[in-house]
Amino acid sequence: MTLQEGAVLADAVTAPKSRRRGRIGRTSWILPSYTTLALVFLLIPIVYTIVFSFNNSIKSNISWRGFTLDKWLNVCSAQNVCQAFGNSLLIGGVATVVATTLGTMIAIALVRYRFRFRAAISLLLFLPMATPEVVLGSGLASEFLGAGVEPGLLTIMIAHIMFCISFVVVTVKARVSSLDPALEEAGRDLYGSPGQVFLRITFPLLLPGIIAAALLSFALSFDDFIITYFNSGSVQTFPTFVYVSAARGIPAEANVIASAVFFIAIVIVITQQLAAAVRRRRLARTA
Amino acid sequence: MAGAFAEAGADLELVDLHKRFPGFTAIEEMNLVIPAGSFFALLGPSGCGKTTTLRLVAGLEEATSGRILIGGKDVTETKPYQRPVNTVFQSYALFPHMSVIDNVAFGLRRRGISDAKGKSHEALALVELDHLSARRPAQLSGGQQQRVALARAIVNRPALLLLDEPLGALDLKLRRQMQLELKSIQDEVGLTFLHVTHDQEEAMTMADTVAVMNKGRIEQLGAPEMLYELPRTAFVANFLGQSNLFTGPVSGTTATSIAVDVEGTRIVVPKARAERHTGTVTVGVRPEKLTLHTEAPEVDSSRNLLGPGRVIDVSFSGVSTQYILAVPGAGTVTVFAQNMGVGPLVADGAEVWVSWSVDHGFGLEDEAPPAPRFDADTDTATIAVQKKRALMSELEEA
Ligand SMILES: Nc1ncnc2c1ncn2[C@@H]1O[C@H](COP(=O)(O)OP(=O)(O)OP(=O)(O)O)[C@@H](O)[C@H]1O
Ligand SMILES: [Mg+2]
Numbered sequence: 001m002t003l004q005e006g007a008v009l010a011d012a013v014t015a016p017k018s019r020r021r022g023r024i025g026r027t028s029w030i031l032p033s034y035t036t037l038a039l040v041f042l043l044i045p046i047v048y049t050i051v052f053s054f055n056n057s058i059k060s061n062i063s064w065r066g067f068t069l070d071k072w073l074n075v076c077s078a079q080n081v082c083q084a085f086g087n088s089l090l091i092g093g094v095a096t097v098v099a100t101t102l103g104t105m106i107a108i109a110l111v112r113y114r115f116r117f118r119a120a121i122s123l124l125l126f127l128p129m130a131t132p133e134v135v136l137g138s139g140l141a142s143e144f145l146g147a148g149v150e151p152g153l154l155t156i157m158i159a160h161i162m163f164c165i166s167f168v169v170v171t172v173k174a175r176v177s178s179l180d181p182a183l184e185e186a187g188r189d190l191y192g193s194p195g196q197v198f199l200r201i202t203f204p205l206l207l208p209g210i211i212a213a214a215l216l217s218f219a220l221s222f223d224d225f226i227i228t229y230f231n232s233g234s235v236q237t238f239p240t241f242v243y244v245s246a247a248r249g250i251p252a253e254a255n256v257i258a259s260a261v262f263f264i265a266i267v268i269v270i271t272q273q274l275a276a277a278v279r280r281r282r283l284a285r286t287a
Numbered sequence: 288m289a290g291a292f293a294e295a296g297a298d299l300e301l302v303d304l305h306k307r308f309p310g311f312t313a314i315e316e317m318n319l320v321i322p323a324g325s326f327f328a329l330l331g332p333s334g335c336g337k338t339t340t341l342r343l344v345a346g347l348e349e350a351t352s353g354r355i356l357i358g359g360k361d362v363t364e365t366k367p368y369q370r371p372v373n374t375v376f377q378s379y380a381l382f383p384h385m386s387v388i389d390n391v392a393f394g395l396r397r398r399g400i401s402d403a404k405g406k407s408h409e410a411l412a413l414v415e416l417d418h419l420s421a422r423r424p425a426q427l428s429g430g431q432q433q434r435v436a437l438a439r440a441i442v443n444r445p446a447l448l449l450l451d452e453p454l455g456a457l458d459l460k461l462r463r464q465m466q467l468e469l470k471s472i473q474d475e476v477g478l479t480f481l482h483v484t485h486d487q488e489e490a491m492t493m494a495d496t497v498a499v500m501n502k503g504r505i506e507q508l509g510a511p512e513m514l515y516e517l518p519r520t521a522f523v524a525n526f527l528g529q530s531n532l533f534t535g536p537v538s539g540t541t542a543t544s545i546a547v548d549v550e551g552t553r554i555v556v557p558k559a560r561a562e563r564h565t566g567t568v569t570v571g572v573r574p575e576k577l578t579l580h581t582e583a584p585e586v587d588s589s590r591n592l593l594g595p596g597r598v599i600d601v602s603f604s605g606v607s608t609q610y611i612l613a614v615p616g617a618g619t620v621t622v623f624a625q626n627m628g629v630g631p632l633v634a635d636g637a638e639v640w641v642s643w644s645v646d647h648g649f650g651l652e653d654e655a656p657p658a659p660r661f662d663a664d665t666d667t668a669t670i671a672v673q674k675k676r677a678l679m680s681e682l683e684e685a
Contacts, residue, residue, distance in 0.1 A: 180378070180380065182376055182378050182380040183380055183382060183383075185347050185367070185376075185380065186374070186376060186380035186381075186382070187382075187393070188346075188347070188366070188367040188368050189345055189346075189347065189367050189368070189372070189373060189374045190368075190373065190393045190394035190397060190439070190443070191368045191394050191397040191398050191443075192368055192393070192397050193368055193397075196397060200393075201382060204384050205383070205384055283423065283426070
């Protein structure tokens, strides 16, 4: 999952470097070898995917037939790849926007207001995260069937919004509870109307949590296979496309898209790290 | 109100104000008038409801009953941003995502006042922090944050400024300097200041009127000298400075004075300085009003005399020396003596008498509680202990 990779990467970059070096003993080769093996094991599938995006394949993309940039230049030439990818982007975008908006509002309400069934709602929101995806997916599918809703883009979006909301609420709630209510009170005391206080104080302070929640939502939606598969009808997303075509051989164009997504994720993480470093340095200079 | 600075302070009136939290009454019943342009200090121990009072006035807390009037206008039902009031919060509450200058300019910008930046720089210069205006609050020390909080409120020139222990985090020198600064700002603009503090010295030196609060009600209110000279309750007598208190039945009355019998010793107090003239009465005298004698002085009807007793503790504190005496019948008595000569007047264990002018005594409305004397100190250690005690008792209650 892209986000987990991103988080791990970010952690690796920001983790404090250990100053203390252990003594090098006789068994010093064990840890490095083990680490190298683990890394290789983790990276091989990714490297494989990237390498085979340059394969001059004809139908199936299993054996190496020479280097070409064709697949990168004409990604959309393979049947349905781009359409599936476009669907994934569209669903991910819509699910992210809706789930983040609703989830943020729910999170604020759950922390700030006392109302009936508050504890019950908190618990219910947690359920989708704990329930096996197969159960969620099949349950939703039979519900849509019962309600007479044609499976398609809309049903996928609804399904994704449903499980994304839970993650948004959990992420944003942590942020809201750590927000000092005195700050909003100070805003109101300083002539800020409720709208202005939200816009200039609450929202900016919650923003890091909201952004994290949005990224998480998009990654989850983009990545989801099981729930989507149950509710997609004839519509294909990128994961269902890859799954279906695996039977006949995945076209190299799919490798191109997978590699591109991987690179984009890495670029995002690195840019964030750089921006944070620049901000830190600028602050240090004004001090 | 919006769009303009307050021309002058407004008076504040609290009428039968009550505040009940679930399971706890924070404000019992408060009636208070603070005249426009005055410097009013609210003094009291931790947890007595000072912050709650300010929050009610600012509109951050809803009164259970009663009314709040600012400048004659009933604001009980209005929202905080509609009240001509600004607060310096006990916890500073600076916006962490804004620079210092944007923090200070926040109120001006919300009201659309021109040259918000320039005015904010002026306010920062007033608290000597203009050179740090580009920093974030997290990059300031506690005392600097407190001064930014002060600038952020003062820059708005509100008709009524609420200060919740605004100088608590400052060292003594800066504290004195800020006290003078505050006082001069207040004089200059004529704003009304409602200042909450733990520090009795701060309250006494700065305020025109001091109100001593205890357990959700105002125990006594008046000019600092008046409060000190004539405390009305045992709590005030011991919270504001120290007092020696003696309890006994009234044994004799003349046209101008009452005599109280404390285990055989007669203590006389002028009627004008006593709240009650019959029954069992607690009378008191300030430690610095006492004179130490090493031999029994002649009986003098204009002076009260206690003794003989024994010195059980001598502590030297620079300007004065504090003696603690054990006087049979009267309990422990504290005496402050100016260090005019060299060395202490009497040594530990010496036999002594104390006397004081009848005119210096006072008679209280209530009886001195048997509980240990509450010492109102300003140092952080004491405050920490108070807070801890409050916390412990809260935990026990829960
Ligand atoms: N939201 C609340 N719910 C319940 N009780 C509260 C609440 N806020 C304050 N209290 C209680 O009301 C009492 C008065 O609190 P307040 O904050 O006004 O004290 P304070 O005089 O400002 O004390 P300090 O000097 O320590 O700041 C305290 O006993 C406190 O526990
Ligand atoms: Mg307080």
